[in-house]
Amino acid sequence: MLGLLSEVGGIEENRVIEVVKKGVIKKLIIAWAIGTEVGGIEENRVIEVVKKGVIKKLIIAWVIGTCAKMFVTEVQFGHAGSLTNSELETADMKNRAMHAAGFIVPETFEELPDMLEETYRRLVAEGAIRLKAEHDLHDPDGLQELMYAGMHITDVFKENIGLGGVVSLLWFKRRLPEYATKFVGMVLMHMADHGPAVSGAMNTIVATRAGKDLISSLASALLTIGSRFGGALDEAASMFSSVPCTKILRSSTHIGSIR
Known part of the structure; x- marks a missing residue:
């Protein structure tokens, strides 16, 4: 199983992993796939905890923005803070540092799918990942009744397992304890209106x-x-115009304070 931790481009990274391997499991199991961007020092903090042995799991990582060196001046890559303020924040430097720390880092983004598949097959061959048969959702008795991990949909309603119970059957392929399903339901309620x-x-x-x-x-x-939703230019103008004219403040400092 592969966890995905993304600072940017998570949708496309999900698609890449989906093509290489069936499903994306967003929990810490065997390995992490990390996708970040140029600018900031968050990757350097991850490198440090890996060097200290706090994180021991395999990490496949890539920092986008390697094309920045092709431009004469600094380029803002969309997100606030996605530009470099020093050599340490460049994508090339981060990728080299992660590789030196033991991360699996491809030479280019285009090589990422092949590297994911190669790493996955190697872990399977080494026994780090044990393949399991997927649960069939159809009714083996031929009644054409929907089943979630072996549980008939009618029983799902009869036992009133709730949304958390359904999630446990579909995602974890088993019936979780009541306290766990209640927690899942609570999380979904909090995230329902974002x-x-x-x-x-x-x-x-x-x-x-x-x-x-x-x-x-x-x-x-x-x-x-x-x-x-949207109107990023108008919002950015409002944020910068709110700074008093008498206050001397670097734009990067202001962006960092409101991120």
Whole structure:
């Protein structure tokens, strides 16, 4: 199983892993796949804890923004803070440092799918990953009743296992204790209304999971841009205009304070 920790581009990284391996399990099991971006020093902190032995699991990592060296001046890659303020923050330097620390780092982003598959097959051959048969969702008795990990859908409703119970059957392939299903349900309730700020990302995810191509999925997100979502230029103007004219402040410092 492979966990995914992404600072940027998580949707595309999910798609890459989905192509290489069936499913993306977002929990710490065998290995981590990390996708980050140029700028900041968060990767250096991860490198330090790996060197100290705090993190012992295998990490496959890639920092985007290696093309930045092709430009004469600094380039903002979209997110606040996704630009370099020193050599230590460049994507090339981070990738080299992670490789030196024992991370599995491809030479290019295009090599990432092959490296994921190669690493996965190697872990299977070494016995670090044990393959298990997937649960069949159809009714073996031929009644065509939906089953979740061996549990009939009618029993799901009869026993009132709730949304957390259904998640446990579909994601963990087994019935979790009541305290665990209650916790899952509580998390979903808290995340149910996350406001309009990530509606674009959510729409892209839904469209992607529905099998739409990348352009169509992106378009489904762009079409939701409105007064409550998007308008990044207007919002950025408001943030910078709110700084008093008498206050001397570097733009990078201001961005860092509001991230």
